Amino acid sequence: MLSWLLDPLNYEFMRNAIVTGILIGILCPVVGSFLIVQRMAILGDVIAHAILPGLVIANFLGIEIILGAFVFGMLSTSIIAWIRAQSRVKIDAAMALIFASFFALGVSLMTVLDTRLDLHEILLGDILSVRASDIWRTSIVALVILLLIMLFYKELLFYTFDKIGAEAAGLPVNALHVGLMAGITLTLIAGMKIVGVILVVSLLVGPATTAYLLVKELHWMMAVGAGLGVIASVVGMYISYYLDLPSGPAIALTVFGLFVLALLFSPSQGILTRSRFMKLPKH
Amino acid sequence: MLEVEYLSVNYRGTWALEDVSLRLIPGELVGLIGPNGAGKSTLIKAILGLVPVHSGRVLFEGIPLQHQRQRVAYVPQRSQIDWDYPITAKSVVMMACTVSTGWFRKPDRQARSRVRSALERVEMLNLSHRQIGELSAGQQQRVFLARALAQQADLFLFDEPFTGIDKKTEAILLRLFAELRSNGKTLLICSHEWGNSLDRYDRLLLLNQRLLANGDPKTVMTLDNIQRAYGENLQPSTNGHVEMPFFC
Ligand SMILES: Nc1ncnc2c1ncn2[C@@H]1O[C@H](COP(=O)(O)OP(=O)(O)OP(=O)(O)O)[C@@H](O)[C@H]1O
Ligand SMILES: [Mg+2]
Numbered sequence: 001m002l003s004w005l006l007d008p009l010n011y012e013f014m015r016n017a018i019v020t021g022i023l024i025g026i027l028c029p030v031v032g033s034f035l036i037v038q039r040m041a042i043l044g045d046v047i048a049h050a051i052l053p054g055l056v057i058a059n060f061l062g063i064e065i066i067l068g069a070f071v072f073g074m075l076s077t078s079i080i081a082w083i084r085a086q087s088r089v090k091i092d093a094a095m096a097l098i099f100a101s102f103f104a105l106g107v108s109l110m111t112v113l114d115t116r117l118d119l120h121e122i123l124l125g126d127i128l129s130v131r132a133s134d135i136w137r138t139s140i141v142a143l144v145i146l147l148l149i150m151l152f153y154k155e156l157l158f159y160t161f162d163k164i165g166a167e168a169a170g171l172p173v174n175a176l177h178v179g180l181m182a183g184i185t186l187t188l189i190a191g192m193k194i195v196g197v198i199l200v201v202s203l204l205v206g207p208a209t210t211a212y213l214l215v216k217e218l219h220w221m222m223a224v225g226a227g228l229g230v231i232a233s234v235v236g237m238y239i240s241y242y243l244d245l246p247s248g249p250a251i252a253l254t255v256f257g258l259f260v261l262a263l264l265f266s267p268s269q270g271i272l273t274r275s276r277f278m279k280l281p282k283h
Numbered sequence: 284m285l286e287v288e289y290l291s292v293n294y295r296g297t298w299a300l301e302d303v304s305l306r307l308i309p310g311e312l313v314g315l316i317g318p319n320g321a322g323k324s325t326l327i328k329a330i331l332g333l334v335p336v337h338s339g340r341v342l343f344e345g346i347p348l349q350h351q352r353q354r355v356a357y358v359p360q361r362s363q364i365d366w367d368y369p370i371t372a373k374s375v376v377m378m379a380c381t382v383s384t385g386w387f388r389k390p391d392r393q394a395r396s397r398v399r400s401a402l403e404r405v406e407m408l409n410l411s412h413r414q415i416g417e418l419s420a421g422q423q424q425r426v427f428l429a430r431a432l433a434q435q436a437d438l439f440l441f442d443e444p445f446t447g448i449d450k451k452t453e454a455i456l457l458r459l460f461a462e463l464r465s466n467g468k469t470l471l472i473c474s475h476e477w478g479n480s481l482d483r484y485d486r487l488l489l490l491n492q493r494l495l496a497n498g499d500p501k502t503v504m505t506l507d508n509i510q511r512a513y514g515e516n517l518q519p520s521t522n523g524h525v526e527m528p529f530f531c
Contacts, residue, residue, distance in 0.1 A: 037368055151387055158378045161368050164359055168331045169382045169434075170352035216414035218369050 008241045017127035017194060017247070020138050021233035024191040024203060027142040029211065029225030030149060031187040032204035033218060034180055038160050041209075042092070043077070045201040046099040047181075048188045050076030052106025052197060055122065060113040066137065066189055073185030074178075076102050081177075125196030125248035127237060134193055141190045145183050156180065157218055194233070196248035203229055206255035213259075213266040228258050284308055285330070285348070285438055285469055290339035292322070292329050299325040303339070303494045307438075307469045312460055314484035314500075315473040318513050321491040323473040324360060327440045330471075331357055343438060353382055356431035360442040361424070366416040372426045373411040376401055379433035394433075401433035405455055421452030428459060439463060441472045457483065 008014040035041050051069035058068025076098050083094040110117060121129055149156065159166045159176045167173045184204075191200040208225035215221055236251030243250070264272045285307040292300040299322045307313055315323050328334045330341050332349045341348045348355065356379075379401070380394040390398075402408040405425035415423060424444060431439055444456055463470055464485075472484070481487060487503040489496040491512045496503040 037365075039365070154378075154381050154384070154390075155386070157370070157374070158381045161370055161375070162359065162364060162378070164328075164333055164363060165357060165378070166381075167333055168352065168355065168357040169378075171382060212369060216369055217371055217374065221369050 005238075008238065013128055013130060014237070014241060016130040016132060016135055017237055018234060019135050020130050021127075021194055021237050021247075021251075022230050023135075023138045023142045024187075024194060025207075025229035025231070025233035026226040027145060027187050027229075028191050028200070028203040029207040029229040030146060030222045031183050033208040033211075033222045033225055034156065034160055035184065036205060036208050036212065037218060037221075040091075041201070041205045042095060043080075044184060044188065044204040046080070046095045047073045047076055047185050048192065048197050048200050049099050049106075050102035051185070051189060051192075052103055052122070053109050054106075056106055056109040056113060056115055056117060059115045059117050060109075066141075066186070069189045069192075070182075070185055072102065073188065074181060077181045077185070120246075121196075122192070123196050123198050123248075124246040125192070125194045125199065125251075127194060127240060127247045130193055138190045138193075141186050145186060148179070148183065152176070152179070153219070160218075194237075194247050195251055196246070199248035199252040202248075202252035202255050203233065206252070206259055207232055210255075210259045210262045213262045213269050228255075232258055284344060285471075286342045287326075287330060288340050288342070290326070290329055290341065291337040292325055292334055293337045294325075294334075298492060300329060301493050303490070305488060305494060305497060307471055309437075309467045309469050310464055311469065311485045312464050312483070313471050313486045313488060314476070314481060315471055315488045315490060316476070316481070317490035317495075321512070323490055324442055326490065327357070327442055327471070327473060330440065331355060348438075353434075354436050355438045355440060356434045356436035358427045358431050358439075358441045358444060361420070361446060364415075364423075364427075366423065368415065370415060371412050372407060372415055372418065372422075372429075373398065373402065375415060375426050376411070376429045376433050379430045383434075397433045397435065398429075401429040404432060404459065405429045419449075421448040424448050425452055425455060428456065432459070436468070438469045439471070441470070443473055443475060445474055445476060 009018070032041070032044060035044050051073045054068035054070065054072030055065055058065040061068075080091065080094045080098050083089050084091055107119070110119060155166075155171055155176060158169070159171060159173055163173060166176075187204065188200050191203055195203055207228035208221055210228050211221045211224035215224055232254040233251050236254040237247055239245060239254065240247040240250035262270070264270055267273055287303060287305045290300055290303045291298065303326060315326065317323055325334060329336050330348065331352070332341070343351060343354065376398045377390060377394075380390045380398065384390045384394060399408065402411050405428050407422060407425050407429060410418060410422060415426060418426065428444070445453060448456070460470060460472070481500045481504060484500055486498065487496070487500050488494060489503050489508055489512050495512050496508045
């Protein structure tokens, strides 16, 4: 059993991947909680796909890929917000449209610019691709974002709970919105290496949603979500190692497994446990 | 004193408010009534600067209200809130202190005791650790009332506080309105009430896109005014009060 756990750690790539996995396992649910409570979970998926053209262009120009991805992530959310403000088009339709269009642009650019990016790796994540430099990049992104969320927590809580009230109280709601979008975009870029574009939304939304079934305050949702995120990404990576699966799907399925457990056994909201709770007061 | 001068609001080509002018005096309980879609919520939001205003201005004690938002407490219409949000009643009330506490700080002892006493005043202290979705509609309304109280504002704007609440919550609301009024606060309450209960207001504003009447309840609620606001098919009922054709 112990060797089952320790063997993979003999490889440097596995050590790198696990450290990175723990970092994004913490970061994704914390940031994702803000999306879930605003009923915008799908936006995470949209941004994750919309950064593809940025990756391709940055790779073609030989610049830092975070930069290219960030520009396109922010561009996609601004266009969605703009479409919504300028027309009757609802947000889900705007998101679907931007999601598909940006992704299509990314795939097209990949062919046109003939980059050496590996589409399979980008889409599904690959622990073999994690380098020591990725650990640094991910650590910095995670530290900065977590610190900012701590500093602006009470404002973000007010804004995401009651936008109109927050604006009435004089909070700079537009700045808070842009800040949140920037945080989400950076989180997705950090998570992409391991989980991949298609499935990074799973870490963003899954553990935090699971936590939502267990707690009743946002900061607890983030804390419990982060714990579950770490478990899911480490367990997922071992599964990936032993079953030779891409790491993205392995982690996403672990996330879902944890969610199902919480859905069935949550003390207050669990399908199997809540009925027992309802009988208790009769004593 | 709150002065609203020639306020007009246009939503994508249709006028929601046209040339509305009014004054609210400290220590006065003012009711804002009008049919659905009359622009009551829009007026409150325009006063707060939450919707783009086409023309007109809003002054509080001679200074644009925009520059002193901390002095206004706003209680939104119930439907604006997501009641499944993972937050407890106490944390909602704590939001009143977000702006006054300032960036990068935690609410201090004073702020926390203000929150506590606000919860006490609306009789919600014992339920303050519940998630807001686990409260009844009236209790939820009281939480938002406590948030307004904890803000220690001078101007209070309520959007339909009486909708969907029981007698107990109504009594608490009325008691607090009376307290705020005697403390010299300015209160505007948008409402769908009808009949005798309107007598509790010192002054009524009858709105339908324009301000149709402004005065004490007796002079505002004339058949003529009501028909101008709600349409011709309203009939006075047998007990002398005018009934609404449909309730909202
Ligand atoms: N965001 C918006 N965009 C476009 N039109 C709007 C918007 N909000 C309100 N309106 C329109 O403005 C008018 C006034 O709406 P408002 O919500 O202020 O009415 P109200 O008096 O509060 O009604 P109710 O009693 O139903 O709450 C309505 O005709 C409404 O359709
Ligand atoms: Mg309204």
